[in-house]
Amino acid sequence: xxxxxxxxxxxxxxxxxxxxxxxxxxxxxxxxxxxxxxxxxxxxxxxxxxxxxxxxxxxxxxxxxxxxxxxxxxxxxxxxxxxxxxxxxxxxxxxxxxxxxxxxxxxxxxxxxxxxxxxxxxxxxxxxxxxxxxxxxxxxxxxxxxxxxxxxxxxxxxxxxxxxxxxxxxxxxxxxxxxxxxxxxxxxxxxxxxxxxxxxxxxxxxxxxxxxxxxxxxxxxxxxxxxx
Amino acid sequence: xxxxxxxxxxxxxxxxxxxxxxxxxxxxxxxxxxxxxxxxxxxxxxxxxxxxxxxxxxxxxxxxxxxxxxxxxxxxxxxxxxxxxxxxxxxxxxxxxxxxxxxxxxxxxxxxxxxxxxxxxxxxxxxxxxxxxxxxxxxxxxxxxxxxxxxxxxxxxxxxxxxxxxxxxxxxxxxxxxxxxxxxxxxxxxxxxxxxxxxxxxxxxxxxxxxxxxxxxxxxxxxxxxxxxxxxxxxxxxxxxxxxxxxxxxxxxxxxxxxxxxxxxxxxxxxxxxxxxxxxxxxxxxxxxxx
Numbered sequence: 001x002x003x004x005x006x007x008x009x010x011x012x013x014x015x016x017x018x019x020x021x022x023x024x025x026x027x028x029x030x031x032x033x034x035x036x037x038x039x040x041x042x043x044x045x046x047x048x049x050x051x052x053x054x055x056x057x058x059x060x061x062x063x064x065x066x067x068x069x070x071x072x073x074x075x076x077x078x079x080x081x082x083x084x085x086x087x088x089x090x091x092x093x094x095x096x097x098x099x100x101x102x103x104x105x106x107x108x109x110x111x112x113x114x115x116x117x118x119x120x121x122x123x124x125x126x127x128x129x130x131x132x133x134x135x136x137x138x139x140x141x142x143x144x145x146x147x148x149x150x151x152x153x154x155x156x157x158x159x160x161x162x163x164x165x166x167x168x169x170x171x172x173x174x175x176x177x178x179x180x181x182x183x184x185x186x187x188x189x190x191x192x193x194x195x196x197x198x199x200x201x202x203x204x205x206x207x208x209x210x211x212x213x214x215x216x217x218x219x220x221x222x223x224x225x226x227x228x
Numbered sequence: 229x230x231x232x233x234x235x236x237x238x239x240x241x242x243x244x245x246x247x248x249x250x251x252x253x254x255x256x257x258x259x260x261x262x263x264x265x266x267x268x269x270x271x272x273x274x275x276x277x278x279x280x281x282x283x284x285x286x287x288x289x290x291x292x293x294x295x296x297x298x299x300x301x302x303x304x305x306x307x308x309x310x311x312x313x314x315x316x317x318x319x320x321x322x323x324x325x326x327x328x329x330x331x332x333x334x335x336x337x338x339x340x341x342x343x344x345x346x347x348x349x350x351x352x353x354x355x356x357x358x359x360x361x362x363x364x365x366x367x368x369x370x371x372x373x374x375x376x377x378x379x380x381x382x383x384x385x386x387x388x389x390x391x392x393x394x395x396x397x398x399x400x401x402x403x404x405x406x407x408x409x410x411x412x413x414x415x416x417x418x419x420x421x422x423x424x425x426x427x428x429x430x431x432x433x434x435x436x437x438x439x440x441x442x443x444x445x446x447x448x449x450x451x452x453x454x455x456x457x458x459x460x461x462x463x464x465x466x467x468x469x470x471x472x473x474x475x476x477x478x479x480x481x482x483x484x485x486x487x488x489x490x491x492x493x494x495x496x497x498x499x500x501x502x503x504x505x506x507x508x509x510x511x512x513x514x515x516x517x518x519x
Contacts, residue, residue, distance in 0.1 A: 075435040078434065079434070089430055105236045106236075106431050106440060107436075108440070111232050150434065
């Protein structure tokens with residue numbers, strides 16, 4: 001589903017963000033990407049979303065090599081890869097419903113599809129009753145769930161999450177992860193970059209650890225830190 | 229593209245205008261002023277052309293025969309010209325007739341001439357259509373019997389010159405103003421892009437095509453240009469209608485182009501507004517698409 005083959009990324013400076021990174025994530029997996037700040041976690045997510053291009057190596061998403069992807073094909077890749085962030089990135093002047101529907105409108109879905117899928121997805125994240133509320137009247141956890149609904153409403157087979165619980169208290173973070181696990185159970189491949197040690201340790205899924213742009217650990221059922 | 233997608237682009241464009249009413253007003257006003265001036269110049273030019281044609285249509289071409297041309301040759305020339313295509317009427321005026329009429333008009337001034345008549349026989353040629361005047365003049369000049377051919381060329385040519393001067397001046401002046409309008413719209417769209425940078429980022433994030441990201445801004449710029457042009461066309465159209473009424477009342481002999489004749493020019497102005505708006509916004513989007 002997602003494959004990195006000898007991927008390096010050097011930013012102007014030069015700053016080496018990734019060095020010869022190789023891993024493969026299969027369909028339906030739930031993978032944590034851990035490591036200290038600056039380890040290269042966000043760079044990996046940005047590369048999958050084609051916001052950046054690798055300096056070296058090859059990336060395959062859904063068997064498509066991203067290196068060969070033309071500019072005009074990028075939007076269609078992004079429809080296959082939902083993305084959520086630590087800072088939610090919601091539109092403050094639109095209701096919860098409109099924030100989620102915005103994604104489908106942009107993807108040129110029919111009005112009927114929008115009317116059907118938005119409430120469905122809001123129910124999945126437990127916000128069906130807040131459809132007409134504006135984001136500023138929601139808690140952090142609820143805002144992240146709206147962002148999650150926006151990322152999922154187009155039914156992407158892959159979801160990448162960049163520190164989605166970074167701004168949330170432990171209880172709310174656990175709730176968001178619970179929803180992510182449910183989404184994964186329904187078949188979505190999930191890659192989540194995080195610093196939340198307790199969550200990673202409690203969920204017990206595959207863990208890819210990065211340090212200074214290098215994969216230092218890839219455990220099929222791992223913890224945040226190296227287990228003795 | 230789906231109809232609902234077009235609806236999405238339109239609603240986003242309208243929201244942009246609503247969020248930045250001051251910028252929108254500035255764009256519309258600048259576009260309206262420049263296009264209004266262009267419209268006025270175009271209408272003046274249309275009317276100058278009309279007057280040129282009217283004057284040209286009224287002129288008679290006068291061809292003077294060479295001295296001592298036999299009367300039979302003169303008569304043959306007159307009947308030959310009568311057969312020319314486009315010629316409505318030809319009248320022959322002998323030099324004696326001309327002198328007599330001049331004597332009636334100027335009286336004693338011409339007594340010094342005595343019995344001497346320095347004038348030439350002439351024929352006056354009238355054509356059906358104004359555009360045939362020049363052709364008739366050229367053909368008459370080529371006739372061996374013709375010594376000199378004249379028509380009210382100076383008036384016609386001056387009107388022509390004035391017409392092209394007004395047109396050129398108008399185009400140059402309006403082009404400068406249109407450039408100003410284009411830059412204001414360009415700026416308005418840049419402001420709109422900045423104000424909506426969050427939406428743009430999210431649109432890209434969730435897989436919007438370049439066309440969909442650009443669409444609302446292009447439409448917004450085009451709408452601003454069109455709105456400015458509409459204001460200009462309405463003001464010019466209403467103003468022209470009013471001017472026609474005033475002129476017809478106070479200067480009834482002065483022909484003015486009817487309103488239906490200036491409609492194509494007003495439509496051109498409308499089209500130009502759309503082009504200005506489109507180009508202005510298109511320029512703003514270059515950076516956005518690179519980003």
